[in-house]
Amino acid sequence: MRAWAVTELGKPLKEIELPTPEPQGDEVLLEVTHAGVCHSDLHIWEGEYDLGQRGKLRMTDRGVKLPLALGHEIVGRVVKWGPGAEGKGLEKGQIRLVFPWVGCGTCARCARGEENLCAVKSRSLGVYQNGGYATHVLSSHYKHLIPIDGLDPALAATYACSGVTVYSAIRKLMPMGAEEPIVVVGAGGLGLNAIAILKALGHKRICAVDIDATKLEAAKKQGATDTVLAGADTAKRIVEACGGPVLGIIDLVNGSKTAADAFDAMGKGGKLVQVGLFGGEMNIPLPLMPIRAITIQGSYVGSLPELHEVVKLAQDGKVPAIPITLEKMANADAALHRLKDGKVTGRTILVAG
Structure with missing residues (x-):
């Protein structure tokens, strides 16, 4: 697969080739159609958080490894899935919003649907795993895929973060x-x-x-x-x-x-x-x-149940759309820098093709 990835902190994103993941167990492989450009992507790209007098919290100290495809606001098309996802209603070509805030999957918090607060092992897409700035993305579990029928997929992507x-x-x-x-x-x-x-x-x-x-x-x-x-x-x-x-x-x-x-x-x-x-x-x-x-x-991002609630509100027509600007995936670096320079109103969404 192709990815527009961080290969060196603070340096331009590079288009690189990575092995296309083969889904195992409950995993699902999707072809990315839309990926939002979020301010959190900038922090990961820069490689650190400012802790004031306590210095810097470096992303590499938190387990981030390069090269890394950024992007955690992801909508994609289902391609294939592992044996654990058989019989779970998946079909090739389905358009799904991907919940990105993945935890270990087995602790008490994850069992309660609070994977975003998992203290055992964070596996968030676009942070600890390759995310949406790519042609493909691997969802850790079929339950993380949310139907967005009736919604503009570019707008729906913003709901994941x-x-x-x-x-x-x-x-x-x-x-x-x-x-x-x-x-x-x-x-x-x-x-x-x-x-x-x-x-x-x-x-x-x-x-x-x-x-x-x-x-x-x-x-x-x-x-x-x-x-x-x-x-x-x-x-x-x-x-x-x-x-x-x-x-x-x-x-x-x-x-x-x-x-x-x-x-x-x-x-x-x-x-x-x-x-x-x-x-x-x-x-x-x-x-x-x-x-x-x-x-x-x-308050750190949100949970899978909360994302379902947001999508339902939107599908009920209650959430006014925010301004969206579409940009080709190949221009991911330019889009990231426009956000850095404060030149984005609403959200920039990277699109395939």
Whole structure:
């Protein structure tokens, strides 16, 4: 198979030939038709996370091996499967969305459908296994394949990361009243999907925050009721836009500045859900945590059951589509660099051919 892979950290992706996997056991081989370009791909390509004063967390220390085909937002066409998948309703040519956040498959968390939280062995596609920037991808289990009948496959691809990630974060904020403002920090692909899914769930007050006025305009079109252009006094602007300190914030950037601004904008009993991997560190005055009864919670992608729920919402026509730009797979490196340079509104989807 052909792959557009990281062969050297921080260097241009290269088109290389890799052995086409032969599915074993419960595995399924798919021909990739669509693959989203996600900001997490940039972190893997760069090879490290910024931990502030603690230094860097290097991807190679986490078990990432090169060469690696990036891409975890994948839609593909079923080609063949292992003997364990016989009789499970698979047919050649079926179009399926692939759940990428694969765990060990046998621990208690994996058994509960929480493979994204597996502490035994992560096998996530596009991170520890070759992902969607390729002609083929190997799904670890037939149960990870989700029908997307009635959906645009380019849009459906975004649900495997962008959609399920924000859905999982939103669930951590609930319950909240529909008129209670929820702040979404970051109006990129995740931010727009967060707005779309909040609307699908019936939420009416959504405040989008970003440093880019163009992305805030996209957030308005997506359904944000309020927008805040981030700057020196972002927390104050958030409080003013929301009519007071807020009880729910999802930080899809999660850098030192956004975390501090989010904390300062929180009201008593509020919750901050941190999703992004921009990096740095958060310094907070500890007495204010109990005095204001604030909760800070991390949220890492989402589970297989949550992805099924997102797809069902979309198939029911409740999730407004985010802007999608199609790009040929052969231009994967250019697409990744456009994202790095902040030149993408919504999501870029790589397509075969």
